[in-house]
Amino acid sequence: MDAMLERCKAAGVKSMIITGGSLHESKEALELARQFNFYATVGCHPTRSGQFDSFKGGPEKYLQQLDKLIASHLTGSGRVVAVGECGLDYDRTHFSSAEVQRKHFRSQLSLAKKYHLPLFLHSRAAHDDFVKILREEGFGEDGGRSVGAKGGVVHSFTGTVEEAAELMDMGFHIGLNGCSMKTAENLLTTKSIRPERVMFETDAPWCSLTSTHASKSHLQSLPPALNALYFPQATKPEAFAYGKPVKGRNEPIAIGGVAWVVHKLNNGIPFEKITEKAWKNTVELFGLEELM
Secondary structure, three states, rough: HHHHHHHHHOOOOOOOEOOOOOHHHHHHHHHHHHHHEEEEEEEOOOOOOOHHHHOOOHHHHHHHHHHHHHHHHOOOOOOOEEEEEEEEEOOOOOOOOOHHHHHHHHHHHHHHHHHOOOOOEEEEEOHHHHHHHHHHOOOOOOHHHOOOOOEEEEOOOOOOHHHHHHHHOOOOOOEEEEHHOHHHHHHHHHHOHHHHEEEEEEOOOOOOOOOOOOOHHHHHHOOHHHHHHHHHOOHHHOOOOOOOOOOOOOHHHHHHHHHHHHHHHHOOOHHHHHHHHHHHHHHHHHHOHOOO
């Protein structure tokens, strides 16, 4: 952990938002955020939606516990800055059925309204239902600000140009990472994201930028000095060496590589301007003014 944080500092990473994927994980995320002076989200990932129903006391009690966790961590070091990760994932209904996902996605939206927090959203192969629920819950325009919410980001976006446009028109940001840049079609979508709606992320330890992705051709022009910071030489897990990242495990340092690909897709726009815009979008949405 210490070595990873050292690499992040060298690569220009100023802070992190640690994602909660369940009630238990949200507690862990908040504790890590407090320990390292980062930020966290509180919510339940769609693939864990079944935990609402299996929880002692039932779904209402689970939601109540998420509510209490948010209420007790709204200020100070390690605070909660978004509700989520929540949404729909129809690629993995073997974990939680579509019906269960829809029910508990909807219930979590109430927390964003209550605490005026942005949403940290997940949408996989479920765009129509995803948008339908958001609209029905008052998030159809300006990110739901008319119902007390504060927009949000659809993270790790892998949808189409048309889907991205609809979400941006509704007032949401689009989070781009390695998974957003696997194919030529992904790159078309990535290029279509409006500057005022773009965000960069890594989703570490997943969603690496790899040599088999369409993004690879754009990373080849990354200056050697930056390449050494964003993609340092890694070791296989069985040959772990302190100070070196582990092969196959994404790290926050790679966010610079994500930004570089977006820079290359937008010919003529300087790298620094691309990164500055995404940075300002992130600070504004999540209320991280102390980082400015």
